[in-house]
Amino acid sequence: MIHKQSSLGWPACAALALVCPAATSQQALPASAQALPPGARQIAGVHYVELAARALPAAPWAERVDAFWEGSSMSLALDEAQIARLAGLQVDLYMVDHKDDAQWLANRALVDLRGGPSTHLVQVGFAANVVELDPGNIFGGDGERLSRGLDIVVDVDRDGTLSSGDCIDGAGRAPGAGLLKTAPLNGPYQVVEQIYSAGTWLGQDVYYPANIAQLGPRPLVVVSHGNGHNYQWYDHLGFHLASWGCIVMSHTNNTVPGIVSASTTTLSNTEYLLANQATVLGGVLAGKIDRTRIAWIGHSRGGEGVAHAHNRIRTGAYAPVNFQLSDIKLVSSIAPTDFLGPTSSLALGVAYSLWTGGADADVNGCADCDLCQTFQLHERANFERYSISLHGAGHGAFHNGSASTVATGPCQLSRTDTHLVMKAYFLPMVKHHLFGEPIVEECLWRHWNGFRGFSLPSTPCLVVDLMFRPPASRRLVVDDFQTNPATNLTSSGTSLVATVTGLVEGVFNDNDTVFTDLAGDPMNGMTLAGPGDVSAGIVFDSAPGQRLTFELPAAGRDLRRYTHVSLRAAQATRDPLTTAVLGEHDMEVALRDGAGRRAVVRASALSMGISEPYQRTACGTGTGWANEFETIRVDLEALLRSEPAFDATDARSIELEFVSNGRIGLDEVALEVDP
Amino acid sequence: MKKALFHVPAACLLVAAATWAVREPAPVRLPERQPAPDAAQDGDARKIAAGGGALEAAPGVLRLVAAAPFTLQKPYDHVWRLEAPQVWSGWLVALEADPALCAPRQTPEPVLVAGLQTAARVNHGVLGRVVAVLPCDERLAGAPCAELARSWWWSAPALPEQLDEAALEAARSALPPGAIHAVGEAEWSAARARGGETIAVLDETELWRVAAAWILEHAPEDRETAQGLLVPLEGR
Numbered sequence: 001m002i003h004k005q006s007s008l009g010w011p012a013c014a015a016l017a018l019v020c021p022a023a024t025s026q027q028a029l030p031a032s033a034q035a036l037p038p039g040a041r042q043i044a045g046v047h048y049v050e051l052a053a054r055a056l057p058a059a060p061w062a063e064r065v066d067a068f069w070e071g072s073s074m075s076l077a078l079d080e081a082q083i084a085r086l087a088g089l090q091v092d093l094y095m096v097d098h099k100d101d102a103q104w105l106a107n108r109a110l111v112d113l114r115g116g117p118s119t120h121l122v123q124v125g126f127a128a129n130v131v132e133l134d135p136g137n138i139f140g141g142d143g144e145r146l147s148r149g150l151d152i153v154v155d156v157d158r159d160g161t162l163s164s165g166d167c168i169d170g171a172g173r174a175p176g177a178g179l180l181k182t183a184p185l186n187g188p189y190q191v192v193e194q195i196y197s198a199g200t201w202l203g204q205d206v207y208y209p210a211n212i213a214q215l216g217p218r219p220l221v222v223v224s225h226g227n228g229h230n231y232q233w234y235d236h237l238g239f240h241l242a243s244w245g246c247i248v249m250s251h252t253n254n255t256v257p258g259i260v261s262a263s264t265t266t267l268s269n270t271e272y273l274l275a276n277q278a279t280v281l282g283g284v285l286a287g288k289i290d291r292t293r294i295a296w297i298g299h300s301r302g303g304e305g306v307a308h309a310h311n312r313i314r315t316g317a318y319a320p321v322n323f324q325l326s327d328i329k330l331v332s333s334i335a336p337t338d339f340l341g342p343t344s345s346l347a348l349g350v351a352y353s354l355w356t357g358g359a360d361a362d363v364n365g366c367a368d369c370d371l372c373q374t375f376q377l378h379e380r381a382n383f384e385r386y387s388i389s390l391h392g393a394g395h396g397a398f399h400n401g402s403a404s405t406v407a408t409g410p411c412q413l414s415r416t417d418t419h420l421v422m423k424a425y426f427l428p429m430v431k432h433h434l435f436g437e438p439i440v441e442e443c444l445w446r447h448w449n450g451f452r453g454f455s456l457p458s459t460p461c462l463v464v465d466l467m468f469r470p471p472a473s474r475r476l477v478v479d480d481f482q483t484n485p486a487t488n489l490t491s492s493g494t495s496l497v498a499t500v501t502g503l504v505e506g507v508f509n510d511n512d513t514v515f516t517d518l519a520g521d522p523m524n525g526m527t528l529a530g531p532g533d534v535s536a537g538i539v540f541d542s543a544p545g546q547r548l549t550f551e552l553p554a555a556g557r558d559l560r561r562y563t564h565v566s567l568r569a570a571q572a573t574r575d576p577l578t579t580a581v582l583g584e585h586d587m588e589v590a591l592r593d594g595a596g597r598r599a600v601v602r603a604s605a606l607s608m609g610i611s612e613p614y615q616r617t618a619c620g621t622g623t624g625w626a627n628e629f630e631t632i633r634v635d636l637e638a639l640l641r642s643e644p645a646f647d648a649t650d651a652r653s654i655e656l657e658f659v660s661n662g663r664i665g666l667d668e669v670a671l672e673v674d675p
Numbered sequence: 676m677k678k679a680l681f682h683v684p685a686a687c688l689l690v691a692a693a694t695w696a697v698r699e700p701a702p703v704r705l706p707e708r709q710p711a712p713d714a715a716q717d718g719d720a721r722k723i724a725a726g727g728g729a730l731e732a733a734p735g736v737l738r739l740v741a742a743a744p745f746t747l748q749k750p751y752d753h754v755w756r757l758e759a760p761q762v763w764s765g766w767l768v769a770l771e772a773d774p775a776l777c778a779p780r781q782t783p784e785p786v787l788v789a790g791l792q793t794a795a796r797v798n799h800g801v802l803g804r805v806v807a808v809l810p811c812d813e814r815l816a817g818a819p820c821a822e823l824a825r826s827w828w829w830s831a832p833a834l835p836e837q838l839d840e841a842a843l844e845a846a847r848s849a850l851p852p853g854a855i856h857a858v859g860e861a862e863w864s865a866a867r868a869r870g871g872e873t874i875a876v877l878d879e880t881e882l883w884r885v886a887a888a889w890i891l892e893h894a895p896e897d898r899e900t901a902q903g904l905l906v907p908l909e910g911r
Contacts, residue, residue, distance in 0.1 A: 196909045199880040200751075203903055228779020228799050230899055252903065256784070256796060257755045258834030264754075280909055300781045337781050339834060362781045370722045372782060395781070401899075513722060530722075 043104060043171070045164025050637070051152040052169050052177035053077035053130065054450065056605065060638040061127040063606050064563070066674070067147065067178050067442035069453040070140030074177065076152055078122065078129040079637070080644065082167055087124050092117035092158045095133050098149030098175035108161040110153055113138050117155065126641060141181025144188055144245035146431045147439050149175030178439035184423040184455045187244030194281050195232070201265045202272055203252035205231050206281060207238035208288070209245060217290035219329075219434035220273070223250035224266045225399065226300025226335075233399035236419040237297065241430055247289055249273055255301040259339050262305030266296060267318060274322035291323045293434045295330040297426075299398055300363060303336030303355075307377055310347040325349075330433040332426070334398045335363045338371045342532040345377055351433050352381035353444075355422070357393030358463075358614035358625055359407040365626045366619035368513035370530040373626075378467070379508075379528045379535035386444045387467035388425050389628050391614040393418050409616035409625070411461030420456055421464060438675040444468055445631055450607025465611055465628045467568055475672040476562070478550050478654060481505055481536045490669075494551035500658070503540040508665070509533065514620025517574040525573035525613065525627040526665065537667030541577060542587075542658035549592075550654045550669050557594075559640070559648040562671040564633045565589055567656070573613040573624035575663035584609030585664065588657040589634045594650040599643035601634060602659070608632045610664070627665055633672065735773035735785070736827035736856035737803070739863065740893060742768045743870030744820075745808075751879040753810045755793040757839035762810040766824040767874060767886055768794070768866070769893040774803035776829050783832030790823045791843045793835045797886040798901070804894035806886050825858040880908070 053062040055075040062077035076093055078086070094110045094117045110117070113134075120131050133152070142148040151170025153162060162168060169176030181187075189209035197203040209215060221241050223234045231250045238248040251269035254261040278286040298306035312318040313325045331347040334355040338345055356365070356374045363372045370376070378387045394407020397418040405415060413421075428443035442451070445468035456462070469475070479490035487505050490496050508528035511521050518524065522539050529535040540548075556562075571578045571585055586609050590600035603609055610632070613624040640646050654669060743766065750761040766789075776785045777800035787794040787807060794807040811820035830838070830846045847855075858866070876882050887904035890897050 195906045197880075197904075197906045198908070198910045199878075200883045200904075203906055227781050227784075230903055232899075232903060254754070256799075256835065258836035261754045261836050276910060335781075368722050369782065 043101070043108070043162060046162060046171075047082065047165070047167040048171065049079060049082060049167050050169055051076045051078070051154065051167060052150075055130050055132060058605065059127075060601055060605060060641045062130045063450075063635045063638050065442060065446070065451075065635075066176070066439050067180055067446075067451075068140070069180050069451070070138065070182060071136040071454050073132055073136055074134045074179070075130055075132045076154075077126070077131075078154070080126065082154070083122060083124065083126065083129055086122040086154075086156060088122065089156065090119055090121050090158070092155040092160075093120055093131060093133060094153040094155060095138070096151050096153060098151050098170055100173055101171050104162055104171050108163060110155060110160050110162060113150070138179060139181075140179035145435070145437060146183065146244070146427060147175075147178030147180050147437055149439070150177045150179055152176045175439065178437075180440065180443070180453070182454045183427045183443070184420045184453070186240060189243050189245060191239050191242040193235070193238065196281060197252075198272055198276070198280070201252050201254050202269060203231055204269060204273065205234070205238065205250040206273075206285075207242035207248040208285065209242055212284065212288050215245070215288070218245060218247045218288055219293035219295065219430070220270075220289050220291070221246045221248045221295045221297060221430065221434075222266065222270050223248065224253045224262065224296065224298040224302035224306055225250065225255070226253075226298075226302045227255040229299060229302075229399055230401055233401040236400050236422065237426060240423045241426065244427060244431070246430060246434070247285065253302045253305065255305070259301060259304050259308050259337070259345070262298075262301050263309035263312060266298065266302070266305050266309040267312070267320070270294065270296075271320065271322050292327045294323060294328050295332065295430060295434055296328060297332045297334065298336065299334040300395065301337050303333030304338060304340065304345050304377065306331050307333055307336065307345050307347045307352075308340060310350060311344060314348060330429060332429065333374070333377055335360055335395055336374055336377050337363055338373060338376050338530065341530065342376070342380060346380035347377075348380075348382050351384040352378065353386040353388065353429055354378040355398065356387065356389040357395060357397060357407070357418075358389060358391040358616065358628075359393055359409040359412050360395040361406045361408040362395040364619075365527055367510040367515055367525075367527065368619065373527040373530060375528045375626075376530050376533055379533060384471045385467075385469050386429065387629075388421075389465040390418065390421060391463035391465075392461045398422065408618070409614060411615075413457070413459070413461060417457035417459060417462060421462070424453060424456060441675060445633055447608045447630070449609070463611055463614070465630045467629050468631045468633070469668065470672055470675075474675065475566070475670045476553070476556050478552060478556060478669045478671065480668050480670070481538060482534065487538070490550055492553040494553050496551070497549040498540065498547070500540040500542050500546045500548060503538055505536065505538045507534065507536045508667075515573050515624065515626070516620030516622055517576065524575070525624070527626045528629070537665055539572060539663065539665045542660070542662045542664050544659055544661070546658050548656045548666070552651055552653055556671050557649070557651050559591070559636055559651050559671070561673065563636055563674045564672045565591070565636060565639065565654060565670075566631060566633045566672045567669045568629045568631045568667050569610045570627040570629040570665040571610055571612050572663035572665060573627050574622035577661050577663040578612060578624065579622075580661065582612045582615070584611060585662050586659050588655075588659060589632070589639060590655040590657060591639060591646070591651050592653045592655060593647040594652050595647060597643050597646050598655070599640045599646045600655075600657070601639045601642060603632050603634070606634060606638065629665065629667065631668075735776040735829045736770055736787070737773065738771040739824070739827070739856075739858045739866040740769040740771055740804075741869035741889070742766050742824050742863075742866040743872065743874050745874035745876065745882055747876060747878055747882065749878040753793075753795065753812070755795045755835040756843075757837060759836075760810065760812045762812075762879070764820065765808060765810040767806070767808055767870070767882070767889065768824055769804065769806050769869075769889055770827065772800060772803045772805055772829075774801065777801065777803055777805060783834060785829040785831065786833050786835050786838060787827070788830055788843060788847070789827050791840060791847065792823060793838060793843070797883060797904075798890045798894055798897035800894060800897065802894065802896050804896070806889045806893060808882065808886060825863060827856040827858070828854055880911070
């Protein structure tokens with residue numbers, strides 16, 4: 001996937017024969033024939049293309065993805081350019097361990113992980129060239145890496161080497177695909193846990209690989225518990241992340257006085273361990289903590305505390321001694337409170353993740369309690385950010401203490417089930433941000449319908465809703481509703497044409513104290529913003545055939561720069577249009593070019609949809625809890641496949657067409673590119 | 676490797692007892708620390724259904740079970756109030772309270788107050804049995820140190836670190852009759868007898884380890900909290 005590092009212009013070009021006519025010519029193309037990124041053409045004549053794909057049972061037949069769970073099917077899909085070039089040829093298909101360009105130059109032999117290549121007769125038509133490479137027989141992971149890097153190769157001349165005319169998905173610096181170890185399972189290391197105290201509020205429960213003496217410096221994950229919780233209640237995270245190569249330290253957290261005190265203990269414990277690593281626990285950690293790779297995870301008041309601690313450093317209110325702000329690579333809040341509000345409880349300029357339990361009976365998310373609304377912290381984060389919402393998870397389900405799970409509502413999740421999900425998401429987050437495995441980012445936005453790993457709870461009660469937003473450098477915002485409040489104008493200054501009804505644009509803050517469906521509260525169920533917050537979007541009633549048409553800004557017309565169309569949406573809780581049909585809400589995502597051609601794909605065709613709200617009562621009358629946004633990221637190549645004549649250099653608008661009745665919240669319409 | 680063994684509470688008590696001396700709390704020190712500059716609240720119309728708004732009456736201290744004065748050689752900051760005064764002395768207490776007021780939660784909790792001084796709860800007191808550190812600070816608390824531990828009440832839910840003298844004064848003024856638990860002579864004598872002599876220790880860490888032993892004695896249901904405070908000390 002060379003494009004992910006060095007070019008925004010090439011991948012879609014490779015996929016679109018009409019805009020890349022040179023790509024349809026015969027084998028051994030000159031290097032200049034394709035708009036390849038500098039440095040990518042190390043092996044002359046080799047076609048660097050996208051091949052790895054997830055097969056779909058119907059059009060668009062395949063979705064370009066990079067990450068595959070071990071035990072799951074992995075496919076190859078030839079793009080139209082390669083089909084045109086290779087139609088009628090018998091080719092060999094290889095799955096090989098990833099090599100960078102230099103390694104390929106040094107050794108071009110193809111060694112298939114399956115014992116030998118599969119063969120394929122290239123035929124006319126896209127669907128005929130979606131080929132399963134592995135049904136799930138190959139193990140994922142690679143030592144302490146969650147992903148096993150793979151390169152996918154089409155050996156056109158069938159000579160068993162990567163040579164001119166062949167196609168490869170991979171090489172460069174990044175693999176073409178990643179085969180992921182089952183994330184909830186423990187990693188390769190045995191773990192040692194030790195507890196010590198250096199004084200009041202310096203009690204630390206430390207987990208580290210048993211063979212740490214043989215390992216280089218390790219990332220540090222700090223866990224800050226919540227109020228009335230205990231620092232010894234995070235074994236599930238400590239053992240898991242340490243088994244994958246982290247040093248995890250869970251500390252006593254001074255939460256009862258308040259959030260400032262809690263943040264102080266996050267800071268003081270981080271400082272203490274870094275400053276005293278040579279001596280604590282008999283010196284076993286001496287030189288083993290990489291202070292430039294730190295994650296802060298906080299729960300509840302501690303979840304707000306870690307965000308506040310980051311903000312204290314950022315604003316200069318606290319000057320760290322043994323680390324610096326840029327060393328904090330990830331801040332994660334589990335069911336956080338929001339006592340301090342928009343100016344103090346926020347993590348800016350750092351990857352941020354949020355966990356929300358739908359059945360949380362403490363930080364409950366009801367409209368009557370701003371400090372109980374977790375999403376506000378997520379909305380303030382301005383860098384890469386993730387949100388993971390679990391229907392049925394209670395406040396206490398996130399720790400492993402023996403007390404109540406502090407839950408109310410139907411279909412509650414056990415602690416065991418909740419912890420499996422935590423491991424399934426925390427590990428990719430940590431591997432991405434502390435170990436540099438960008439390929440696992442997909443774990444944090446792909447919907448479970450099409451990307452559910454193994455060793456996860458089988459209960460139908462488990463619903464996981466994800467929000468994802470990459471950093472600004474990887475996205476072109478078409479409309480995030482933060483400026484230009486007129487409903488016919490996008491935040492990027494282009495037009496928005498709506499045929500939906502009842503459209504209201506405003507701050508995502510329920511304007512009363514209940515989730516009851518009431519006239520005069522168009523933002524009912526919205527808890528993304530509290531007083532002083534600015535997160536805004538639109539709500540509207542949808543019906544089949546109704547559309548929202550977002551004109552693309554000039555910078556968005558050339559789609560070859562991007563890999564995905566992205567948006568986030570939620571069903572409005574307790575609205576009659578929502579309660580009439582409880583289930584996933586579908587929509588069509590379309591693009592229109594300057595000649596009026598329309599390419600379209602349904603979200604459901606890519607295994608995506610918008611879940612109904614968690615069916616919890618209280619907080620007024622009716623059933624349904626806070627509106628839960630989910631991000632839908634549509635693979636551009638899959639979308640454009642529906643209209644082969646589409647001019648990807650001249651896209652003019654994004655159209656969202658609804659296929660059923662509903663009351664919908666919508667935000668963050670954007671074009672994005674993968675890492 | 677298994678988790679480190681906890682110190683046995685009896686041993687801790689013996690260590691603490693060996694350092695006790697018979698004397699009343701030392702003179703107070705003036706507050707020396709101001710709240711962090713970024714700790715200011717938004718102050719706008721935030722909805723706090725869980726009860727964190729204006730301070731209101733919330734009676735609920737039922738009995739002072741044990742009380743012992745303490746003195747420190749090294750002070751620490753009492754972050755359980757906005758002024759964060761330095762603590763050199765005070766009372767270690769065990770008391771019985773309405774369990775409903777003690778239940779831990781993430782939203783604002785009632786704040787335990789004696790006189791006009793906030794008490795630091797060492798355990799939450801899930802069954803209403805609370806061990807707390809009450810710093811003596813006559814200037815802030817408005818009562819002689821010896822009298823401070825004889826007037827207990829709960830404020831309405833709030834974050835202690837956000838409460839200052841004025842807020843506490845206003846809250847106390849608004850209390851209905853009977854909201855303050857005044858410790859009578861018999862109760863006081865019994866509590867003092869159970870509490871023993873002055874706890875003279877080095878610092879906050881040693882004080883809280885004594886408090887942990889009190890939790891094991893007076894509120895064993897919160898032993899997990901106590902055990903967490905009694906893990907082996909390093910670097911001292």
